[in-house]
Amino acid sequence: MKIAQIAPLFESVPPLAYGGTERVVSYLTEALVDLGHEVTLFASGDSRTRARLVPAVERSLRLDPRQPDWHVWHTMMLDRVFAEAPDFDVLHFHVDFLHYPLVRHCPTPCITTLHGRLDLPDLAPLHRHFREQALVSISHSQRRPLAGSRWLATVPHGLPQDLYRFHPGAGDYFAFVGRVSPEKRVDRAIEIAQAAGMRLRIAAKVDRADEAYFEREIRPLLSHPLVEYIGEIDQHAKNDFIGNAKALLFPIDWPEPFGLVMIESLACGTPVIAWRCGSVPELIDDGVTGRIVNNMTQAIEAARGIRSIDRLACRQAFERRFTSRQMAERYLAVYAALGDARAAERNPHRDPDEPGPGSSGHPFSHRES
Amino acid sequence: MKIAQIAPLFESVPPLAYGGTERVVSYLTEALVDLGHEVTLFASGDSRTRARLVPAVERSLRLDPRQPDWHVWHTMMLDRVFAEAPDFDVLHFHVDFLHYPLVRHCPTPCITTLHGRLDLPDLAPLHRHFREQALVSISHSQRRPLAGSRWLATVPHGLPQDLYRFHPGAGDYFAFVGRVSPEKRVDRAIEIAQAAGMRLRIAAKVDRADEAYFEREIRPLLSHPLVEYIGEIDQHAKNDFIGNAKALLFPIDWPEPFGLVMIESLACGTPVIAWRCGSVPELIDDGVTGRIVNNMTQAIEAARGIRSIDRLACRQAFERRFTSRQMAERYLAVYAALGDARAAERNPHRDPDEPGPGSSGHPFSHRES
Numbered sequence: 017m018k019i020a021q022i023a024p025l026f027e028s029v030p031p032l033a034y035g036g037t038e039r040v041v042s043y044l045t046e047a048l049v050d051l052g053h054e055v056t057l058f059a060s061g062d063s064r065t066r067a068r069l070v071p072a073v074e075r076s077l078r079l080d081p082r083q084p085d086w087h088v089w090h091t092m093m094l095d096r097v098f099a100e101a102p103d104f105d106v107l108h109f110h111v112d113f114l115h116y117p118l119v120r121h122c123p124t125p126c127i128t129t130l131h132g133r134l135d136l137p138d139l140a141p142l143h144r145h146f147r148e149q150a151l152v153s154i155s156h157s158q159r160r161p162l163a164g165s166r167w168l169a170t171v172p173h174g175l176p177q178d179l180y181r182f183h184p185g186a187g188d189y190f191a192f193v194g195r196v197s198p199e200k201r202v203d204r205a206i207e208i209a210q211a212a213g214m215r216l217r218i219a220a221k222v223d224r225a226d227e228a229y230f231e232r233e234i235r236p237l238l239s240h241p242l243v244e245y246i247g248e249i250d251q252h253a254k255n256d257f258i259g260n261a262k263a264l265l266f267p268i269d270w271p272e273p274f275g276l277v278m279i280e281s282l283a284c285g286t287p288v289i290a291w292r293c294g295s296v297p298e299l300i301d302d303g304v305t306g307r308i309v310n311n312m313t314q315a316i317e318a319a320r321g322i323r324s325i326d327r328l329a330c331r332q333a334f335e336r337r338f339t340s341r342q343m344a345e346r347y348l349a350v351y352a353a354l355g356d357a358r359a360a361e362r363n364p365h366r367d368p369d370e371p372g373p374g375s376s377g378h379p380f381s382h383r384e385s
Numbered sequence: 386m387k388i389a390q391i392a393p394l395f396e397s398v399p400p401l402a403y404g405g406t407e408r409v410v411s412y413l414t415e416a417l418v419d420l421g422h423e424v425t426l427f428a429s430g431d432s433r434t435r436a437r438l439v440p441a442v443e444r445s446l447r448l449d450p451r452q453p454d455w456h457v458w459h460t461m462m463l464d465r466v467f468a469e470a471p472d473f474d475v476l477h478f479h480v481d482f483l484h485y486p487l488v489r490h491c492p493t494p495c496i497t498t499l500h501g502r503l504d505l506p507d508l509a510p511l512h513r514h515f516r517e518q519a520l521v522s523i524s525h526s527q528r529r530p531l532a533g534s535r536w537l538a539t540v541p542h543g544l545p546q547d548l549y550r551f552h553p554g555a556g557d558y559f560a561f562v563g564r565v566s567p568e569k570r571v572d573r574a575i576e577i578a579q580a581a582g583m584r585l586r587i588a589a590k591v592d593r594a595d596e597a598y599f600e601r602e603i604r605p606l607l608s609h610p611l612v613e614y615i616g617e618i619d620q621h622a623k624n625d626f627i628g629n630a631k632a633l634l635f636p637i638d639w640p641e642p643f644g645l646v647m648i649e650s651l652a653c654g655t656p657v658i659a660w661r662c663g664s665v666p667e668l669i670d671d672g673v674t675g676r677i678v679n680n681m682t683q684a685i686e687a688a689r690g691i692r693s694i695d696r697l698a699c700r701q702a703f704e705r706r707f708t709s710r711q712m713a714e715r716y717l718a719v720y721a722a723l724g725d726a727r728a729a730e731r732n733p734h735r736d737p738d739e740p741g742p743g744s745s746g747h748p749f750s751h752r753e754s
Contacts, residue, residue, distance in 0.1 A: 088482070091482060091485060092514045094486055118487060142460070
């Protein structure tokens with residue numbers, strides 16, 4: 017297929033450091049290329065890909081010291097995308113809702129993956145207005161606030177199979193990886209480690225918005241002898257940092273739409289102890305690839321008994337469900353269904369007994385892959 | 386004509402307090418209604434108009450304590466505008482560049498008035514990309530950074546003829562009206578008044594972004610016995626505040642795209658002493674409706690000699706050039722020309738000797754009303 021991937025311009029694809037969406041777009045793009053498809057990536061000019069790159073801006077926006085107007089550059093990119101639309105079989109958008117009004121005028125099938133949390137109040141009226149937009153969620157939980165939208169599928173994120181190495185033997189610490197922010201609850205991770213008498217190593221960045229929270233709530237907790245704070249780490253260092261941990265602690269307190277670090281952990285063979293929030297029950301099999309807990313007592317108990325989780329089972333769950341190749345194959349099924357739906361819309365006089373998409377205007381509502 | 390006016394949603398139309406663009410859209414809309422046209426106003430639901438109002442959001446965004454996502458609501462509005470486009474003879478946009486990619490897909494003629502400063506670095510590549518967009522500037526000076534764009538006309542802002550009363554006799558003070566910010570140079574106004582030995586009354590608001598500047602640079606100057614700072618005033622109070630002044634001081638230090646307060650002053654019969662920046666030479670006739678100066682020495686001299694300016698000449702200049710009816714008539718000429726251009730584009734085999742728009746794709750480049 018001729019596929020266009022439209023990435024945000026805030027980070028390069030893949031990003032140098034943080035940037036969940038751009039990272040997933042990179043994995044998907046390369047996996048589609050591996051599967052033999054003709055992929056065009058609309059992204060910042062400092063991106064690296066084996067697809068055809070259409071550079072929509074010279075360099076990614078977030079770290080550009082000239083502080084470019086993000087809206088200007090995304091507007092120009094979308095205009096280029098829709099100008100080239102007839103050359104593609106499908107346009108796959110990862111830029112929130114920027115393109116919705118343009119999709120109406122586009123004969124090529126369009127699909128949007130929503131990467132963020134969807135419980136912000138303005139998103140409900142927006143998606144009622146644009147209810148015909150074909151959407152993909154990254155977890156079933158994520159789509160709950162927009163239940164009436166035209167969800168074609170849930171496609172969990174995937175990682176290249178060999179990005180993380182299986183680490184068969186656990187080290188002597190728990191790991192916390194991500195951002196230090198109130199909803200990520202690193203304070204809970206510290207409490208669990210202390211109660212279980214186990215070391216905790218924290219590899220996390222502090223965004224400017226969270227600096228006051230970090231200084232007030234977290235820094236005082238870091239002096240405990242079992243706790244080690246090592247700041248932000250890169251992709252390469254993550255492999256051993258997560259892989260050598262007894263477990264990844266993921267004690268979140270918000271509706272996490274996906275949580276890439278959980279599958280990074282499984283890829284290393286490291287079980288996950290996570291609060292029952294957002295996507296967690298969809299990614300972790302309680303008792304098999306980690307423990308899903310509801311409170312601190314359960315979390316401490318899970319930490320003490322983490323040896324009962326088989327690390328190989330974690331790695332196998334990753335390989336079975338969360339590789340970028342599987343992600344790409346799931347998206348290819350969505351693209352195909354979308355193309356069929358377009359064809360059916362164009363030819364409404366087809367035989368009603370013929371197998372195929374339903375007869376409603378939104379033939380794929382409630383279908384999930 | 387059937388005309389759609391598309392306003393920003395930050396303020397109601399007209400705004401309750403500050404909000405230059407929404408205020409001008411209101412004056413234009415009501416003047417077009419007065420001239421017998423069928424006008425639809427896309428704006429926030431708390432707007433007041435004699436046109437047909439399409440409320441794009443319940444209440445204007447800036448003062449809504451729920452802090453709505455501006456982008457969501459503007460996106461929905463634009464989608465409604467383009468859905469209704471076939472019902473109009475012209476769509477007139479006042480929302481910066483948000484709609485540019487959609488204009489390509491719209492058979493109805495579209496025109497955009499750019500209300501802001503245009504020397505921001507990202508606007509040049511944006512307008513090179515969208516060079517076919519039909520634009521109106523609010524001063525010739527404003528368009529300089531985007532000289533290669535398709536400018537159809539400069540249409541100066543206008544005020545309803547009776548909004549401000551002619552004040553034949555001057556009081557004993559100079560007036561400064563607007564924002565306290567570095568580029569508005571209220572410090573210069575204070576220096577002029579002190580040097581001329583004349584009272585200065587300052588009616589200005591301080592935006593949050595300018596609070597530190599105000600405290601550090603301006604507040605220490607306000608204790609001088611000739612200076613009185615009265616804060617922000619409303620439309621009603623402005624009439625006498627400006628009308629009773631000997632002159633309005635407008636000592637700006639930036640490329641002001643228009644400067645509505647200058648024509649408010651002329652409407653009151655109050656001459657303007659202004660720095661030669663941005664739109665100033667297009668609005669003020671030096672020696673007739675005020676003085677245009679290049680430095681402090683000239684400004685102090687102008688202040689001392691301001692009695693030589695005939696207040697009636699100021700009011701007459703306003704009535705001759707800057708009423709909202711004249712603004713509406715100028716825009717009607719633009720709409721008509723735009724419609725002719727569309728017709729010509731659709732019928733390229735017309736007689737080349739026939740009078741009408743030129744044969745280039747951008748028949749109105751360089752034309753100004």
